[in-house]
Amino acid sequence: MSAIRIVDLSVTFGALRVLEGISLTVERGEIVAILGPSGCGKSTLLRTIAGLDVHPIGDIAVEGEVGYVFQEPRLFPWLTVERNVRFAARTPDERARVDDVLELTGLDGARSTLPKALSGGMAQRTALARALVRKPSVLLLDEPLAALDALRRMQLQEALAEIIAAVSATAILVTHDIEEALYLADRIVLLHGSPATIALEIVVPPHKHRNRDCNLTAERSALFHALSGDETRQEESA
Amino acid sequence: MRNVLLAWFVPAAILVLWIVAGAVHWFAPDQLAPPGRVIAELGSLWQRGLLQQDILASVARVFSGFAIALALAIVIGTLVGLNGTVERAIDPTLQAIRSVPSLAWVPLLLLWLGIGESAKVTLIAIGAFFPVYVNLVAGIHGVDRKLVEVARILGLHPFGIAVRVVLPAALPSLLVGARIGLTQAWLFLVAAELLASTRGLGFLLTEGQQISRPDEILVAILLLAILGKLCESGMRTIERRSTAWTDGLRS
Numbered sequence: 001m002s003a004i005r006i007v008d009l010s011v012t013f014g015a016l017r018v019l020e021g022i023s024l025t026v027e028r029g030e031i032v033a034i035l036g037p038s039g040c041g042k043s044t045l046l047r048t049i050a051g052l053d054v055h056p057i058g059d060i061a062v063e064g065e066v067g068y069v070f071q072e073p074r075l076f077p078w079l080t081v082e083r084n085v086r087f088a089a090r091t092p093d094e095r096a097r098v099d100d101v102l103e104l105t106g107l108d109g110a111r112s113t114l115p116k117a118l119s120g121g122m123a124q125r126t127a128l129a130r131a132l133v134r135k136p137s138v139l140l141l142d143e144p145l146a147a148l149d150a151l152r153r154m155q156l157q158e159a160l161a162e163i164i165a166a167v168s169a170t171a172i173l174v175t176h177d178i179e180e181a182l183y184l185a186d187r188i189v190l191l192h193g194s195p196a197t198i199a200l201e202i203v204v205p206p207h208k209h210r211n212r213d214c215n216l217t218a219e220r221s222a223l224f225h226a227l228s229g230d231e232t233r234q235e236e237s238a
Numbered sequence: 239m240r241n242v243l244l245a246w247f248v249p250a251a252i253l254v255l256w257i258v259a260g261a262v263h264w265f266a267p268d269q270l271a272p273p274g275r276v277i278a279e280l281g282s283l284w285q286r287g288l289l290q291q292d293i294l295a296s297v298a299r300v301f302s303g304f305a306i307a308l309a310l311a312i313v314i315g316t317l318v319g320l321n322g323t324v325e326r327a328i329d330p331t332l333q334a335i336r337s338v339p340s341l342a343w344v345p346l347l348l349l350w351l352g353i354g355e356s357a358k359v360t361l362i363a364i365g366a367f368f369p370v371y372v373n374l375v376a377g378i379h380g381v382d383r384k385l386v387e388v389a390r391i392l393g394l395h396p397f398g399i400a401v402r403v404v405l406p407a408a409l410p411s412l413l414v415g416a417r418i419g420l421t422q423a424w425l426f427l428v429a430a431e432l433l434a435s436t437r438g439l440g441f442l443l444t445e446g447q448q449i450s451r452p453d454e455i456l457v458a459i460l461l462l463a464i465l466g467k468l469c470e471s472g473m474r475t476i477e478r479r480s481t482a483w484t485d486g487l488r489s
Contacts, residue, residue, distance in 0.1 A: 050391060066391075074388045078406050078483040087402070088392050116485040 002063075003028045003138055003170035004049065009058035010195070011044055018044050020195035022058075028137075031164060031171045033185035035178065037227060041196040042174040043071075046142050049172065064137030067169070071143040073123035075115040081126050082111040088133040097133055104163055105129040121152045128160070132167060139164065139171040145180065154212075157183055161210050178223050182216050190226050200226045271453035276460065279453040293461065295437040296427055299355065300469075303362025304423045308416060310363070311370035318371075319378025319408070320400060329375075336368045340429050348434060358430035365426030369418035377411025378404055410481045417473035424466050439465075 004026040011019040018041040026032050036042045048054040050068050075084045085102060089095040102108055105125045115123060124144055131139065145153045145160070161184055164171050175181050181188045185204055192199030202219050253273060259265060260272035271279070283289040314332075318325045343361055351357035381404050389403045405412075431440020439458045446454030 052387065052391060068391050070384070070388075072384065074384050076385060076388075076403065076406070077485065078409070114483050116483065 002026060003030070004063070004172070005059070005061045006049070007059040009045075009048065009056055009060060011041070011048055011054055011056045017195040019048070019056075019191075020197050022196075022198060024189060024198070026170055026172060028063075028170055029168060031173065031184055031186050033181035033188045034172060034174045034191060035181045035188055035223060035227070036176065036191035036196065038176055040191050040194070042176075042191055043142050045191070045196075046140050046172060046174050050140055062138055065134050066138045066140060067131030067134065067136030068140045069124075069127050069131050069142065069144045071146050073115070073118075073120075073127040075118075075123060075126055075130075077115045080112045080114055081107055081118070081122075081129075084115070084126055085129045085133055088130045090134070094133050094135070097135065101129045101132045104132070104166060106159065119152075120148050121156055124148070124156065125159070128163065132163070135167070136169055139169045141171060141173045143174050143176070146176070153177075153180070158210075160184065178220060178227070181223070182219060183210060183212065188219075188223065190223060192226060267452075268450055269452055271451075271456055275453045276456045279451070280457045280460075283454075283457060289457070289461075292438050292442050292458075293465070295435075296431065296439045297465065299358050299362060299430070299438065300420075300423045300427050303359045303426070304366045304420055306359065306363040307366035307419060307423070308370055311367050311374060311415070311419070312412070315371045315374035315412075316378065316400060316405065319375045320396075320404060325375075332368075332371065335364075336372075340365055340426055344429065344433050353434040358427070358435070361430045362423045362426045365429075366419040366423040369422055370412070370415040373411045373415025373418070374408060377408035377415075380411070381407040410477075410484055413473070413477040413481065417470065417477065420469050420473055421466065424462065424469070428462065 002025045004024070006022055006024045009019060009022040010017065022045065024032070034042050034045060044054065046068075048056050049060060049062060050066055075081075076087060079087060082098065082102065085107075086095065086098050089098060102111060105128055107122070107125055107129055110118065110122055110126075113122075115126070118126065124147075128144065141160075145156050148156060157180060173181070173184055182204060186206075188200075188202045188204065189198055190200040190202075191197070200222065202222060204216065204219065256270075256273055259270060260267075264270075280289065283292075314328070318329055318332075340361070343364060347357040347361055351360060385403055385407060386399060389399045394402065427438070428440045428443070431438040432444055435441040435444075439462055442458035443455055446452065446458065
């Protein structure tokens with residue numbers, strides 16, 4: 001069975017239709033990147049999958065526990081790193097996992113730090129650790145690295161790839177960064193238009209996975225043209 | 239050290255002015271007692287055990303009234319802050335009650351509760367309730383919706399969200415309210431004791447006026463200043479320790 005199955009999904013806010021006729025199946029262990037320009041409905045799609053304030057039309061089936069990481073770390077400022085992570089634990093098993101998760105995310109040395117003293121990268125690691133405590137089978141990542149500088153972002157992309165593999169989760173990563181999508185994803189889904197539909201799907205060849213030296217020229221240029229075609233059309237109509 | 243000296247500068251200046259005012263007879267001795275007389279009166283009241291009783295009576299009233307106000311304000315403030323329907327149902331009424339001047343309650347409370355402790359404690363509770371309530375509601379309204387969303391996505395039920403996210407996030411506002419509320423409690427204490435009491439610092443004030451003893455009045459004023467300041471400093475310390483996580487200019 002697939003980890004996530006979405007069939008003919010539409011989402012409307014008031015009079016505005018944001019998503020239309022989205023069908024997407026994500027297999028267990030797969031990493032799918034949702035790519036698209038800002039404001040096209042990528043986050044709405046992710047929120048819909050998580051069941052957050054959206055009343056969709058269509059079918060969504062998600063297998064198992066869901067972990068969600070937002071663009072901002074959204075840490076509780078009155079709790080230390082460790083307590084922020086522990087916040088998500090419900091059972092003795094999950095509480096026992098806190099230490100493992102802190103180690104996995106490289107936060108062992110920052111346990112008792114308050115969020116106000118964390119760098120952007122460390123804060124986002126904490127947010128990821130909090131999402132991992134419940135051993136989610138599905139990770140929903142909403143532009144988790146968008147607020148970081150270029151170097152930090154590349155480092156965290158590598159860490160993220162390792163962590164997702166280590167917990168053997170299925171992941172959907174929303175991003176507007178073509179390079180990030182090409183580096184992390186097994187498959188890239190491009191959202192386009194208003195209401196947004198799936199305009200393009202690209203499978204990244206397995207032998208080119210997580211290798212920055214690979215030239216994915218054809219894939220990159222297809223994504224670039226699909227994305228910029230969208231913008232040209234908007235500019236013409238404006 | 240410099241800060242301590244700086245803080246004592248104004249009291250020292252007032253003391254000097256006070257001594258000078260007595261020495262050059264700006265005021266008649268039955269209007270303003272010199273510092274020496276006030277200290278002597280304080281010692282005499284203390285030795286006769288009267289001052290301890292007055293302080294104890296006043297402090298007990300302030301803290302019982304304040305504790306009741308704090309408990310009520312936390313419960314009602316949380317409900318109003320979290321739930322728009324509850325807010326529309328009771329906040330306008332509370333705001334109307336808040337605008338009633340403190341002394342206006344006195345006749346009614348005396349009529350209902352007599353001149354005993356409960357009328358005084360009730361009046362103090364009314365005074366201390368509103369600053370806590372108003373600040374807590376504002377604090378809850380200011381809680382980052384994104385943090386609440388994190389709790390919701392983790393499947394917390396509304397009570398869990400209130401206790402684990404909303405109240406901790408609103409704690410700085412609650413403590414500001416509590417500090418103002420405690421000051422307000424002292425204010426209402428004097429209002430209560432001036433009108434009907436046989437003990438307490440407010441009683442000392444009334445008695446001093448009735449028997450024309452400015453030294454006794456000044457003893458009461460001095461003690462009110464000291465006790466009020468101690469309470470305020472205590473609340474500030476609690477505030478500083480429990481909100482070290484905030485990322486503001488003063489943290």
